[in-house]
Amino acid sequence: MNKTASILGSTGSIGTQALEVCEKHDIRVTALAAHSSTDLLEQQARKFKPAYVGIYNEKKYVEMKERLADTDIKVFCGIEGLCEIAALPQSDIVLNSVVGMVGLLPTLTAINAGKDIALANKETLVAGGELVMSAAKEKGVRIYPVDSEHSAIFQCLQGNKRSQLSKVILTASGGPFFGKSYDELRSVSKADALNHPNWSMGNKITIDSATLMNKGLEFIEAKWLFDLNPKQIEIVVHRQSIVHSAVEYDDYSVIAQLGVPDMKIPIQYALLYPDRKPCPTWRLSLTDYGSLTFEKPDYETFRCLSAAVEAINRGGSYPCLVNSANEEAVRAFLHDEISFISIGEIVSSVLDSFEFSDIVCYEDVMRADTAARNYVREKIRANDYADSK
Numbered sequence: 001m002n003k004t005a006s007i008l009g010s011t012g013s014i015g016t017q018a019l020e021v022c023e024k025h026d027i028r029v030t031a032l033a034a035h036s037s038t039d040l041l042e043q044q045a046r047k048f049k050p051a052y053v054g055i056y057n058e059k060k061y062v063e064m065k066e067r068l069a070d071t072d073i074k075v076f077c078g079i080e081g082l083c084e085i086a087a088l089p090q091s092d093i094v095l096n097s098v099v100g101m102v103g104l105l106p107t108l109t110a111i112n113a114g115k116d117i118a119l120a121n122k123e124t125l126v127a128g129g130e131l132v133m134s135a136a137k138e139k140g141v142r143i144y145p146v147d148s149e150h151s152a153i154f155q156c157l158q159g160n161k162r163s164q165l166s167k168v169i170l171t172a173s174g175g176p177f178f179g180k181s182y183d184e185l186r187s188v189s190k191a192d193a194l195n196h197p198n199w200s201m202g203n204k205i206t207i208d209s210a211t212l213m214n215k216g217l218e219f220i221e222a223k224w225l226f227d228l229n230p231k232q233i234e235i236v237v238h239r240q241s242i243v244h245s246a247v248e249y250d251d252y253s254v255i256a257q258l259g260v261p262d263m264k265i266p267i268q269y270a271l272l273y274p275d276r277k278p279c280p281t282w283r284l285s286l287t288d289y290g291s292l293t294f295e296k297p298d299y300e301t302f303r304c305l306s307a308a309v310e311a312i313n314r315g316g317s318y319p320c321l322v323n324s325a326n327e328e329a330v331r332a333f334l335h336d337e338i339s340f341i342s343i344g345e346i347v348s349s350v351l352d353s354f355e356f357s358d359i360v361c362y363e364d365v366m367r368a369d370t371a372a373r374n375y376v377r378e379k380i381r382a383n384d385y386a387d388s389k
């Protein structure tokens, strides 16, 4: 029987590529959910004929219902709608590719309903890593990483003893500003920051890749997904984005996963695991690349990266705080309210501005999230970040 999947975030970059994979491999789509792109969501719904559709933006609910009035598709809305879709008994797997912290509750809901998860929403693990991993363990649910680096690590772990893993090597493309000095970053524009050399992605993650916050979030994500000590994770800048990550075992053997930089490969592995079938992408030709390079990241220039690593070393609510502060700062940058380097200044300032507090339940995560967002908004109001734009 064909696998069934619900796709949260279906109109985004990961969501649309996931649907290509579903189409290619006859994965039946039970439900689709999007933030607010009613046009594309309607097109997807008509093509894939899911039983349910969710629209996060409640203002678009009536419009979405009207658009699908001639079909049998049931329309849900808001965060409750996303959660309802996450828990549908008809789906074997839930792909969560929602952007940001808002993805956490649907992930927890899917886990509680016993659904396996293909996780593309890294904020889920950054903000609620402990909660999510312990809930998954309790429910016997598998979390398949969709992030290319974590998919690579997951692939490198197949067939080996987890207890003999000594460390993971998380590769980073370095983003569009690799090699630049802090001063050079002062004049970076929004267009520069949105222009990633290797990957085509949504706006939030593209900015996160330029600040290297994305690698910081992935560092935290790796810690939770693979139950690592932060000291076991090494970040290596690899400009070509061909080696998607590697693992080292106790015998110092290093196993890496390689492939072209196309998210459809990790998306497909998460959806078809453990099967490997031809992916709707192109083959890797190593000789086309000729040489692959590896360098150390610049933690001083890319302050978001060092802040994220420091946050997971401290633990408690710090990872959630830096993540939420980053979401607010990136939003402000995309709205031309602050400069590029202000993102790193704001995110790292969180570490000095909050006391340690524990995360034991979902409410603790939400409290830290609200506190960090208020802190950032206040800081932007109080400081003239626009000056350095």
Ligand code: MG
Pocket: 147, 148, 149, 218
């Ligand atoms: Mg990644």
